[in-house]
Amino acid sequence: MISSTAPPSAATATTAEEDSTTSFSSLHPDIIEAHILPRLDGITLAATSCSSTTLRHHSSQDHLWSKTCHSTWPSTRSPRVCQVISTYPDGGPRNFFSHAFPLLEDHSSSNLSRLSSLTPPSELISAVDIHYQDKLIFTKVRETETVTGWFRCSPFRIDLLEPKEVVPTPMKHPDGDDTCTAISNDMTLSWILIDPIRRLVVNLSSHKPITVQRHWLTGEVQVRFASILAADRGHVQCGIVVTCGGSEEGEMQMREISLEIEDMDGMHINGKESLGILQRAMEGKKGKGGNRVQEGQRRYREYLEVKKERKERKVRTEGTLDILCVAFGVSCFVAFWSFILFR
Known part of the structure; x- marks a missing residue:
């Protein structure tokens, strides 16, 4: 007789996955935004925003990406650069990071x-x-x-x-x-x-x-x-x-x-x-x-x-031109003396 229930290992994995998802989803949004997401670098933060609709919402906050820009590039703390970042089109700091990194x-x-x-x-x-x-x-x-x-x-x-x-x-x-x-x-x-x-x-x-x-x-x-x-x-x-x-x-x-x-x-x-x-x-x-x-x-x-190939090709071309110039000069010299001696 074949049982219709899933194998114990599969059931355990499914239960663990559900428990993990439930545990993370049950976290207060302030904990996610204030204690978890700020610890991520820009690449990880961008990847996290693609994992779910909820995380995409939390990961799209301008203050997170401003902090990411400042931690990645301390020079962006300059008031002049901050002004550019704050008015950057289509997403502000997040779009700035995606173009500058x-x-x-x-x-x-x-x-x-x-x-x-x-x-x-x-x-x-x-x-x-x-x-x-x-x-x-x-x-x-x-x-x-x-x-x-x-x-x-x-x-x-x-x-x-x-x-x-x-x-x-x-x-x-x-x-x-x-x-x-x-x-x-x-x-x-x-x-x-x-x-x-x-x-x-x-x-x-x-x-x-x-x-x-x-x-x-x-x-x-x-x-x-x-x-x-x-x-x-x-x-x-x-x-x-x-x-x-x-x-x-x-x-x-x-x-x-x-x-x-x-x-x-x-x-x-x-x-x-x-x-x-x-x-x-x-x-x-x-x-x-x-x-x-x-x-x-x-x-x-x-x-x-x-x-390197361009330089070698240029040297070969110049060498060929030098040979042609020398040959032309010799031909003119021989023609001149032939004209003098046999006229």
Whole structure:
């Protein structure tokens, strides 16, 4: 005789699941919003909001996402950035986080026509945070005017530190490759670029360093973060360089933090063209946040491979032209002397 009741194990699992659901649902909303959800990071909070209608309601509160933005990027506590976040369209702080956290989707130059061709922004806000071993070591907000002729004609560059300004860090001065490896593994950087007029944002950092190099003579360490952006003539590298030098106490000091954009030939792009590239990046779709470090490193490696192939192709072309020029010169020389001797 076959029993119609469920197996004991299945019944136990069902009962446990029902008890778990009932227990969580029976919690007071204030406990969920004040003690549980604020402990989650942005990615977990977003995933939680998709699990049920009730949790979606609790997880959509602006104060939760404002706190998440501030804890993820302390620079967003600045009144100027807070103003942008509070008026950000379609969800305020939550939408700001969804645009500022993930890596950009890779747009080919053929898809750029789909993006807006509005007037470039007249002002940019940079919200920058640097962590080492999960501890904040630097945060700053820099406003940059982009309407002057000097800015638009000069190579695009944003500096966060003054020429003689230094920032102490807990990092030890490198005495070998181990310190450079520690910096590569333990340093993270976020550079959020904001268009305050149109309320557009983009994070231009690879989150973790792409390369960490120590100068053999000066001992300075250059930590490079990068994003690969689409442009009319291919792809360009948006590079963030943190230059660190040793102090008398043996600790590292950050002496330069800068943002530049260069093409595949290594030429720095001027401000006017860079504004167009950055505007399209801010208007473009954002990818998923889970694999941004691996995806950013993959794109950078592909960019270097294309850059290397482009350089080798250029060298071959120049070599072929040199041979043709030499052959043409020899032919002219032989023709000239043949005309002189046999006329």
